[in-house]
Amino acid sequence: MAVILQSEPFDPGQLLGSFCAGRRETGAVASFTGLARAEDGATMTLELEAYPGFTDAAIEDMAAAAAARFDLQDLLIVHRTGPIAPGEAIVFVATAASHRRAAFEACDHLMDWLKSRAPFWKKEHGPDGARWIEPTDRDRTDAGRWDEESKP
């Protein structure tokens, strides 16, 4: 299990290739790659601020809980920080499990949490200047699905 915050661009293909390599007891690997959209030129650059030591600790706690909840064999989370150009990958999540339902649900769950609750601050630099972004209602709804499901 690894959680990596980095300011350098990464290649999701390379990450998935390494993650899948040499597995003999894993039946299912789900992955998600979030890319920075150009939004028809409206967004020039995205900037993500993290609090080192706080943001990564929060993601690691969440990842450990998800690994236990979904009985994962392994997981990898790589998240960019700093300025991110359109078309570049922002986040990569891969989950490995015996069966596909667990791999999919864990990946979906981790992404919902990362997109709505992970301690990042996001700024969009566009043609009309810069603005700080807050979570959308959809993000909150998506993350809330898992709260409902975890009720006894």
Next chain:
Amino acid sequence: MAVILQSEPFDPGQLLGSFCAGRRETGAVASFTGLARAEDGATMTLELEAYPGFTDAAIEDMAAAAAARFDLQDLLIVHRTGPIAPGEAIVFVATAASHRRAAFEACDHLMDWLKSRAPFWKKEHGPDGARWIEPTDRDRTDAGRWDEESKP
């Protein structure tokens, strides 16, 4: 949109890398890689038989329907045929959409269909000989989820 049946091994990382490259309006790429498990030595080799011209046509029809249903920007399905060794990838599905919910759901849906309803015949060669596999109840239940959802 591409559907590929091939007897040669493939690298899921390379497929995801190419699939993600050069996208400026895609926010979300979900992928699934199905690997052949060793099952503690019980399965030596998996063998998948396809009916060329029938199997690929059925998958293409399904892929086109999923692309429309989930408003996908792109999708890629690569499926092995013939003998497959433990640890090797059997199937790779990637879906590209504006937002992650559509990408995840489409990928999940395609995999459920591929695992339970795609026209393949599967044989396991193990220490106790070879046997033909039929879909599990779990596969049928998973694929059935989508039938429920598509009712008016």
Next chain:
Amino acid sequence: MLLFGRLADVAGWREKIIEAASLSALRTRLAEADAGLGEALSGPSVQVAVDKTLTRGDLPLTATSEVAFLPPMSGG
């Protein structure tokens, strides 16, 4: 005509050229040559494709028809 999955194991072959004017005539000919195969082909779970299209009931065949008997599909 083509056999897939366990049907090919039952028959001991995967592909053969057989003359028959219809699907029912083809089934009769196959059952005469190999009773075990005839029984395996008549099971309710076996589907038939003519020229790569699934079909039900009887159908006339031509010299170029491709008939495939498909046992339950396992998925990928």
Next chain:
Amino acid sequence: MLLFGRLADVAGWREKIIEAASLSALRTRLAEADAGLGEALSGPSVQVAVDKTLTRGDLPLTATSEVAFLPPMSGG
């Protein structure tokens, strides 16, 4: 002490060393130096972390305490 997101834009700085015996003393000192920042920090949506752990209410501080004011998190 550290400011994140829009709070750093309001203040014009991200990081400063400030002496204060408690969180409330720190807030008073910041508000005296910059009323706009003082108001921004007191909003109900701003969380406070001391030594990278979220906290509520007042807390004594030492010379090595790291205080961070965190505006609503956007997710990644």
